[in-house]
Amino acid sequence: MKSSLLSLLLIAAAAAAEPSRPKILGVAHIALYVHDIAQARNFYKEFLGYGEPFKLDNPDGSLSLTFIKINEDQYIELFPEKSPNSDRLAHIAIQVENAEAMRVYLASRGVKVPASTPKGRTKNSNFMITDPDGHLVEIVQYEPDGFTRREAGKYLDGPRISKRIAHVGITVAKLEPAMKFYGELLGFRELWRGSKEGKVLDWVNMRVPDGDDYIEFMLYNEPLSLARLGSLNHVCLEVPDIQAAAADLEHRPARASYKRPIETKVGVNRKRQLNLFDPGGTRSELMEPKTVDGIPAQSSAAPPAR
Secondary structure (H helix, E strand, C coil), X not given: CHHHHHHHHHHHHHHHHCCCCCCEEEEXXXXXXXXXXXXXXXXXXXXXXXXXXXXXXXXXXXXXXXXXXXXXXXXXXXXXXXXCCXXXXXXXXXXXXXXXXXXXXHHHCCCCCCCCCCECCCXXXXXXXXXXXXXXXXXXXXXXXXXXXXXXXXXXXXXXXXCCEEEEEEEECCHHHHHHHHHHHCCCEEEEEECCCCCCCCEEXXXXXXXXXXXXXXXXXXXXXXXXXXXXXXXXXXXXXXXXXXXXXHCCHHHHXXXXXXXXXXXCCCEEEEEEECCCCXXXXXXXXXXXXXXXXXXXXXXXXX
């Protein structure tokens, strides 16, 4: 009896000693490579209506990256491309309550992390990890003296087509490893599964554990062209009324420089949406938060292709 009690106490003590996962609050940003920074700025600033609160330069004075502000906590980062005709996705980022606690937690689970949590050039605490598909995932904590909080209340008065990134989409080759990484390790919760034709699974939506934002797994089972990559790796901007958003965009002066049609549709998830593409081919999906009749779309039971 005493032996059993002692074993239980030792097990409980060991469990208590393991680092717990700190809160993951939301999607912080998506970072994209662009071929022409002037054209990209025109798309995100003049056409979509966002502000550019700060940028970072290289030692030689050339642009390292710039920041497009969606709201106080969410950004799109634009990097000059490293090479032409390459994948446009640089990385995605999730906002956490405590970056150092997350580093310790991930290290305890065998994830490769730095020896300590540094502060980046924007003075926020951040570090990178890599998911099973090779995507870089930035862990970021906004610091009181960081650039993000320094610009609180600013750069929000433009004609922003949306005030929130609802999700970012990333390519996923095999579902099981991604579910283990984002679900079991990071605590994301599955929201919905979708299939175009009902035979093979195409999407899985995974919500952050302590917020409403989510990551959309874009499943594929064949080699992807650069155009397809630009469509699958995407950012979703939430709008209350897709028809009003489309009409707004049609009347903006920068519409003259956007050569594609603006067409609304109802997706497989039964939400009204429209797709825009920046000059580098990365998709911005504008989407309403609710289905056409307010009834949630049924989740697909189709199997993944692999």
